[in-house]
Amino acid sequence: MTQNETFVYQLLCDADRPLSAYNILDALRDKGIRAPLQVYRALAKLVERGAVHRIESVNGFVACQLHDCGGNEVSIFMLCTQCERAHEFTNISIDSRLQSLSNDLGFQVAHKVIEITGRCADCQTAQTAAPKH
Amino acid sequence: MTQNETFVYQLLCDADRPLSAYNILDALRDKGIRAPLQVYRALAKLVERGAVHRIESVNGFVACQLHDCGGNEVSIFMLCTQCERAHEFTNISIDSRLQSLSNDLGFQVAHKVIEITGRCADCQTAQTAAPKH
DNA sequence: ACAGCTATGTTATATTATAACATTCCGAAA
DNA sequence: TTTCGGAATGTTATAATATAACATAGCTGT
Structure with a gap:
């Protein structure tokens, strides 16, 4: 590096x-x-x-919050509009469905993006931005 | 309008x-x-x-290429880097899994983005950009 | 007529991203 | 050890995307 x-x-x-x-x-x-x-x-x-x-x-x-993403599954991000934090997940099932949807259509995947914006659990509880970790 | x-x-x-x-x-x-x-x-x-x-x-x-998306499911876009066309899909199963992942975490979803970039079937066949429709 | 709301228009500027070119650093081959 | 070549770096300028702030116009209901 x-x-x-x-x-x-x-x-x-x-x-x-x-x-x-x-x-x-x-x-x-x-x-x-x-x-x-x-x-x-x-x-x-x-x-x-x-x-x-x-x-x-x-x-x-x-x-990257996971295994220093050499991994090939998509990362799914949840983005809180209030505290602005991003949480990263993977989900084999979602990924494989997305992949087979692509395969069915003969689409050659280079990159996948899955991002969900909204309000995280902490911010909903707090009514105000959750404190930093 | x-x-x-x-x-x-x-x-x-x-x-x-x-x-x-x-x-x-x-x-x-x-x-x-x-x-x-x-x-x-x-x-x-x-x-x-x-x-x-x-x-x-x-x-x-x-x-919007579908039902003038009043609909609530996510739209999934496949974006060809060669011909630049965008194809829009929905997939109940992917959407519901994403939704329940969010629910499990108490995340209140405002908006979801699913975008796949790559090369569409037409462009793979053609070796060159597919002609316009 | 007028108060209030939505749409419009205009200028300026903020934010995000890349092009083009010059320089430096470092390791491998002669 | 020198030198060649590639990677990394640095610098200036500019392109591409997006919004702030303010002014005006048009329409609707009273």
């Missing part, structure tokens, strides 16, 4: 929610990261190797 | 692939649409009422 990738990855691991590339840029100025491309390049590598996931619904990035 | 919404919706119905807001803007200049907000406002209304879906993976918009 190169230096910039390490900075970005550590930051994402410490964060409790998806960060945008520009959030990351701002947070890493003091590490000598000055331009968006430095961040985007590190993110591209990290995503490629499954250490980080891109969250399409919020244009953000999170560290 | 207001005038701007009609313009945008018609354009999306005629298109055979997701269009970006700026694609739409450019296409509707001669209808008197001049600013991004005019497009984004129309899109927001159309999406709200289920006539149009936003495709997160490509930052684009497509007209």
Whole structure:
């Protein structure tokens, strides 16, 4: 892992929610990261190797919360609009159904996205944003 | 449906692939649409009422291909990276599993996104982009 | 007529992402 | 040890996507 990738990855691991590339840029100025491309390049590598996931619904990035996703199943993200936290799951059954739907149609899958936005259990209980872990 | 919404919706119905807001803007200049907000406002209304879906993976918009999606199941999109066409499906089983996964976790669902990118059957056969319909 | 609501229009700006090019670093081959 | 080549880095500029803030117009019910 190169230096910039390490900075970005550590930051994402410490964060409790998806960060945008520009959030990351701002947070890493003091590490000598000055331009968006430095961040985007590190993110591209990290995503490629499954250490980080891109969250399409919020244009953000999170560290993989599972087995450092070499795994091939889709990750399912639940995204709380209130506390902004992202929880990652896998579900064999959902994944295999999606895969067979694709197979039936002769569609060659490159990437799958499953994202659910809403309000997490903690935030519903709290009526206000749940405290950080 | 207001005038701007009609313009945008018609354009999306005629298109055979997701269009970006700026694609739409450019296409509707001669209808008197001049600013991004005019497009984004129309899109927001159309999406709200289920006539149009936003495709997160490509930052684009497509007209609903089903029952003018008052329906509540998730739409599953297959997005071909070659011909750029989007095909929309529903699948009760996948949807209900996703829903019960959420229920089990006490997550209150507001919106679900399922998008699969890859290569459609036509494009695999053709080795080159499939012709338009 | 007027109050209030929705739709519209306009300008400016914020946010997200990439192109194009120059430089540096480091390991393997000569 | 030098040098070649590829990967990583850095820098500037710009493209693409999205919203804020404010002004105006049109329509409806009283």
